[in-house]
Amino acid sequence: MTHTNSLRIDVRENVELAPYTTFGVHAVARFFAEPRTTEELTAVLRDERFLGLPRLILGGGSNILFTRDFDGIVIRPRMDELELIDENDEYRFVRIGAGADWTRTVAETLDRGWNGLENLSLIPGTVGGAAVQNIGAYGLEIAERIVEVECLNPETMQFVTLGVDDCDYGYRTSTFKHEPNNALIVLSVTLSLPKRFEPIFSYKELAHYFGDQTPTQASEVAQAVIALRRKKLPDPAELGSAGSFFKNPVVSRIKVRHLLEDEPRLVTYQLGGGRAKLAAGWLIDAVGMKGKRRGDAGVYERQALVLVNHGQASGAEIKALADEVAAAVKRRFGVELEPEPVII
Numbered sequence: 001m002t003h004t005n006s007l008r009i010d011v012r013e014n015v016e017l018a019p020y021t022t023f024g025v026h027a028v029a030r031f032f033a034e035p036r037t038t039e040e041l042t043a044v045l046r047d048e049r050f051l052g053l054p055r056l057i058l059g060g061g062s063n064i065l066f067t068r069d070f071d072g073i074v075i076r077p078r079m080d081e082l083e084l085i086d087e088n089d090e091y092r093f094v095r096i097g098a099g100a101d102w103t104r105t106v107a108e109t110l111d112r113g114w115n116g117l118e119n120l121s122l123i124p125g126t127v128g129g130a131a132v133q134n135i136g137a138y139g140l141e142i143a144e145r146i147v148e149v150e151c152l153n154p155e156t157m158q159f160v161t162l163g164v165d166d167c168d169y170g171y172r173t174s175t176f177k178h179e180p181n182n183a184l185i186v187l188s189v190t191l192s193l194p195k196r197f198e199p200i201f202s203y204k205e206l207a208h209y210f211g212d213q214t215p216t217q218a219s220e221v222a223q224a225v226i227a228l229r230r231k232k233l234p235d236p237a238e239l240g241s242a243g244s245f246f247k248n249p250v251v252s253r254i255k256v257r258h259l260l261e262d263e264p265r266l267v268t269y270q271l272g273g274g275r276a277k278l279a280a281g282w283l284i285d286a287v288g289m290k291g292k293r294r295g296d297a298g299v300y301e302r303q304a305l306v307l308v309n310h311g312q313a314s315g316a317e318i319k320a321l322a323d324e325v326a327a328a329v330k331r332r333f334g335v336e337l338e339p340e341p342v343i344i
């Protein structure tokens, strides 16, 4: 049976992906589509030319590393509407299209006088990517603001709305990263933004920034977060990266006790349930990898957790450096480092 789509959107062939990722590594997508509406997205998914091909949803490309070409269709949703859909005495409920730029979304909410996202200022990527990766910074994770995530199941072409409790949010993870929900395409995310401003500034660097002052406006927190981030993270426009390349490993407190016997300076954060988080950046620094380069692939000299592309590195070279870093940490501390970005 032939399906004729009344709506046919422009699908490009053999598209260079470097400009669409913050690592800026060379890789080619066989097909590439940028639907601006849900109707355009469904038209692409129904298009017989692409049925059965591998499919990849790309947001801002800020947490993805291509180590090879993509022999299928890359779909980059561009729906970016921001709508105040409801409010009560305590919260504003805001729905944002998955393709909206996250940094711009935070700035726009603050411009409208809406608190709640200031701690997540200046994180690259899209709203959809943020909900998939459960972005977090300076004491806040997006999961704490999510009400629901609207998705399209591309297999059944049905719309599904997942409440926050169905999203299985954890440290940089969600149900959207695991089967079967990794097939879902996020269309929009609804956030609840508290009307009362309660600054979150207990995170060590932020507390230090404010000293004995308490921020009275969300914009002050946003400015502080932006200033701190600019100091320690590379600007993707100048130096390619995906932010933190490794997650901070979570280990048992018994393991921490053993490690501390050898390394009293080890940086750890206590978690519940007899577990603790180790600072991956500290571990990488301790094995002497901070600032190391293998060709154009490098460990960022200001923050060892970040791998960078000094120019012409390939995704495979960055991945090889990541493996070298992880092996060195494993050898010295017996701790596994897990990459945070999606590796293709």
Ligand SMILES: Cc1cc2nc3c(=O)[nH]c(=O)nc-3n(C[C@H](O)[C@H](O)[C@H](O)COP(=O)(O)OP(=O)(O)OC[C@H]3O[C@@H](n4cnc5c(N)ncnc54)[C@H](O)[C@@H]3O)c2cc1C
Residues within 6 Å of the ligand: 022, 056, 057, 058, 059, 060, 061, 062, 063, 064, 077, 098, 099, 123, 124, 125, 126, 127, 128, 129, 130, 131, 132, 133, 134, 135, 136, 137, 172, 176, 184, 185, 186, 187, 233, 234, 235, 236, 241, 242, 243, 244, 342
């Ligand atoms: C300089 C720098 C600093 C960073 N700092 C932080 C930080 O402080 N905290 C933090 O948590 N992260 C940080 N990151 C990582 C990154 O910004 C986030 O993970 C971001 O949310 C990724 O969003 P994206 O749209 O770029 O997703 P992409 O990288 O494009 O995709 C990531 C994953 O999400 C999936 N995806 C994207 N959009 C959709 C959609 N609409 N539907 C279904 N799946 C989708 C993709 O298929 C892929 O699996 C940083 C990155 C950089 C480069």
